[in-house]
Amino acid sequence: MKKRKIAILGATGLVGRRLAELLVDHPWFEIGMLVGSHQSAGETYEQIWQRKETQLQLHYGIDNWQKRSFPEKLKNIVIRSFNDLLHSDIEYIFSSVPERAGELEQKLLEKGRTVFSNSPYGRFENGNRLVVAEVNSKEMEDQSFIKSPNCVTAGLVLTLAPLRERYGLEQISLTTYQSISGRGDAKYPPELVKGNVYPLHCSQEHTEEYIVREVRKVLNQVIPTSVSCNRVWVQEGHFVDVRVVTTTKITSDQEVRAVF
């Protein structure tokens, strides 16, 4: 199969760097362009990568933060500007721009490109599809703008969807133990999170609100949901405590295991 050429928009951010790791050896895609802000354009990806990973490590402490290695195959690639992307022939874009830069995604759509986006921008607008491929991939068909939900929702619906299919869901109760990586290169003040539990309730991150709305949109069903989100002193990987009330009774542990 010929690989499709893609670009990563927002490649220098923490999510962009993880996208690059996932796409560098992908069987279907080939990285054709790495796009960053005006300030980043012209610099090599490796330089920016090393600088940002080092900043994270210095910020949180060498004992608490492990740098991610730069993918050798991306050596010597120079970060390009959004304008370069707009005037390229690359049709498929993976975007991880912040919400405030959502207009960039809009410009790409207007030029007829297909955008897979991890950005909160437009996530809740009705026309935009919110997709977790294992759950509602059908929604992607004939679409050119496909949004991914928040990191917690993405993993969570993988658990909820098969439970709903088998038992039906009446109520959902969630408590998160979210890692520090979720804050990305913006970083938390270390004194807030180091050896601590940091509540996100009523914070500017809107995580609790996002999860409720996203689960609703991905599952396409209104299920009463209670959420409490907290950061824990973990570098990467979220842990979620999930409790549900099902429509039909669960009769054994074995039965539930067979659902997955």
Place this chain on the structure above:
Amino acid sequence: MKKRKIAILGATGLVGRRLAELLVDHPWFEIGMLVGSHQSAGETYEQIWQRKETQLQLHYGIDNWQKRSFPEKLKNIVIRSFNDLLHSDIEYIFSSVPERAGELEQKLLEKGRTVFSNSPYGRFENGNRLVVAEVNSKEMEDQSFIKSPNCVTAGLVLTLAPLRERYGLEQISLTTYQSISGRGDAKYPPELVKGNVYPLHCSQEHTEEYIVREVRKVLNQVIPTSVSCNRVWVQEGHFVDVRVVTTTKITSDQEVRAVF
């Protein structure tokens, strides 16, 4: 007021050391004896304290564990044996022995002493009172054996009791973020807990089971309770997410705040 002379049984353990901190300048009590195991008897408290605190710090890492300072007023005190306590005239004993050493508490009771105990030993036996002073202090009256619950329960019932009084409680849902100190000098393997979330579900610690049974005993009411317990990478201080279904409707945040 003349201070009552007390002894701390299990004084060298992590809970015993915290008891010593709390009792050293207490307005009602005076530490008359610090009691440890056969191996500890004869050593100064300071020596053992420094050794154990240093071991914790070396174990979890100098960056992650702060040593508690030795209370200067306890300088030169030598740890005594259980036999010394049994033959002393000290009437009041604060105990933090492990469950397996519960017979020591029994021996003191047989000699007519009053034992305030933090040990899980006998916590669920009907005759033994399980007390959180702010909630059910009346149960202490005329008793010589008063048990304290698990560290999570102790703080939790302070929240639940006034809510129950005002609204009634139909259901309780708990999710804990428990600190590493709860494991005491026994210590966790660092790789289990360092930068991690470590589930206590089905572990040997029985924390989930204890909390359900203790809340029931302290509140003297059977309320359907769901509990999920996890350790987080925090030195000291538990964080608990508490959700309740009340009998009468809560109409505003202000109203709830006024309950406390």
